[in-house]
Amino acid sequence: MKTRIKEFRARHDLTQEALANLVGVRRETIVFLEKGKYNPSLKLAYRIARELDTTIDELFIFENSDLE
């Protein structure tokens, strides 16, 4: 899974810690999300998308291999 969280976070001039505060998770969780190492719950994905004024589709990119 790839994410565009870092890109959208930069557009909103947010640090990882600030985004973590906004969505109520630890900073490390944002770090692992940005690296594509953690698959978030739908609820967390929605919260992040909402804070970054975008949609889940725009933020998380799944390839066919990720869905197998």
Place this chain on the structure above:
Amino acid sequence: MEKIHRYKLILGLIIMLAGMFSAAFLEVNASVSILLIVMGMVILVMTAFRLFSQGDLPDRDERTKKLAAYGITYSWLLTLVLIMVLYWAELLDLAEFTAEATLGILLFVMVISANVFRWYFMQKGDVE
């Protein structure tokens, strides 16, 4: 300060004071007093460290809860294997275990392995 942190600090303090009290006024094994004091200090220090390093951020979220649950699951499986090993070792007269020793082994293996697995998954980021 969150309630859970306050309770942990109080618990650590109570355990530590109980250890000191038992060492000073009760005739108990010295190792029990030392264990209590160390346990209390560990709880106090770890809670204080988390409190000051995390700031306003939560110390638990969906990822840490999930990884902790997986850590306990893997630890449980490892303990099950260990129980089988101990059972066969006892049955085949390879070793003799008292009930106290068996319980002690299981207690330490469960607690330590759950934390080791959780730490490993935390480093990896996720369990998948």
